[in-house]
Amino acid sequence: MRVSVLRGAGDLVVEDRPAPEPGPHDVLVKVASVGVCGSDVHYEHGRIGSHVVDAPLVLGHEASGVVVEVGAAVTRLTVGQRVSVEPGVPDFSCGQCLAGRYNLCEGMRFYATPPIDGAFAELVITHELFAHPVPDSLSDDAAALLEPLSVGLWACQKGGVGPGSRVLVTGAGPVGLVAVQCALARGAASVTVTDVNPHRLELARDLGATEAVDVGSMPVSESGLEVDVLMECSGNQRATADAIRAVAPAGTVVLVGMGGDEMALPVSRIQERELTLTGTFRYAHTWPAAIALAASGRVELDRLVTGHYGLDQVEEALTVARADPHAVKPMVRPGA
Numbered sequence: 001m002r003v004s005v006l007r008g009a010g011d012l013v014v015e016d017r018p019a020p021e022p023g024p025h026d027v028l029v030k031v032a033s034v035g036v037c038g039s040d041v042h043y044e045h046g047r048i049g050s051h052v053v054d055a056p057l058v059l060g061h062e063a064s065g066v067v068v069e070v071g072a073a074v075t076r077l078t079v080g081q082r083v084s085v086e087p088g089v090p091d092f093s094c095g096q097c098l099a100g101r102y103n104l105c106e107g108m109r110f111y112a113t114p115p116i117d118g119a120f121a122e123l124v125i126t127h128e129l130f131a132h133p134v135p136d137s138l139s140d141d142a143a144a145l146l147e148p149l150s151v152g153l154w155a156c157q158k159g160g161v162g163p164g165s166r167v168l169v170t171g172a173g174p175v176g177l178v179a180v181q182c183a184l185a186r187g188a189a190s191v192t193v194t195d196v197n198p199h200r201l202e203l204a205r206d207l208g209a210t211e212a213v214d215v216g217s218m219p220v221s222e223s224g225l226e227v228d229v230l231m232e233c234s235g236n237q238r239a240t241a242d243a244i245r246a247v248a249p250a251g252t253v254v255l256v257g258m259g260g261d262e263m264a265l266p267v268s269r270i271q272e273r274e275l276t277l278t279g280t281f282r283y284a285h286t287w288p289a290a291i292a293l294a295a296s297g298r299v300e301l302d303r304l305v306t307g308h309y310g311l312d313q314v315e316e317a318l319t320v321a322r323a324d325p326h327a328v329k330p331m332v333r334p335g336a
Ligand SMILES: [Zn+2]
Pocket: 090, 091, 092, 093, 094, 095, 096, 097, 098, 102, 104, 105, 106, 107, 108
């Protein structure tokens, strides 16, 4: 099979490798579509957070495809089924797994996180429980984008977004745009989005945001806005500190975007207003709801897609957003 391999910072090549062989509980998936994520873009520079790419690595973790082979003990899937691949398989046995928080598993094996290879490949393997069948009404791209949708769903869950919530989403990138749609699907009364990119703000408005604010001209904390939940999706220190000042007493701040290791925040405001501040790390058990929301049309994923690339064009797919302000979600099609 052909795979796109990151050999070092900025050094991507297409290689031929033997097809992986599924274990008893695994399925082999022929990859149809893979979304490019902000974390893939950082890996291109050789690291993200605490993970350093010090050995060849296949990027890509937002994948869909078709089951082409099943392990001997597989009971839930058959050859030919279209699936959305959940990219992390936990160990099913550590304390966090047993408590139902498998996203915090100590033994997690997650695509494109060293040393586990990702999905910019013609074939991938996953445990049968993490290849979720999708209805034919979902496109290959949409099935792949159930992964970022899961990030948005999890953020809403952590933030307690519910009927009547007033919500602020900072950053109108792919995750911000799904967070907006998830908040609306959960009954939020208002969802304000901020960014400095007018194209993304317009898309946010089209996807149902109540208000889309360009914070290049005025900080959101000076606009008089007050919200119950902030989902911070920009990873930007100034945007985060500014937005926290718009959260009402007893409100919740969910840190979704990845900024630096450390960040200056308005701590006295958090104390005086008894705000709850939480991180989010991936998601757990979000695929059933993600599939239902996408299939029902309540969340639109295809509208985030702004381009398609083959395995030979992964470099271009990873860097397009830097040059083109219209780029939102480039997709890689390994079979193209
Ligand atoms: Zn575990």
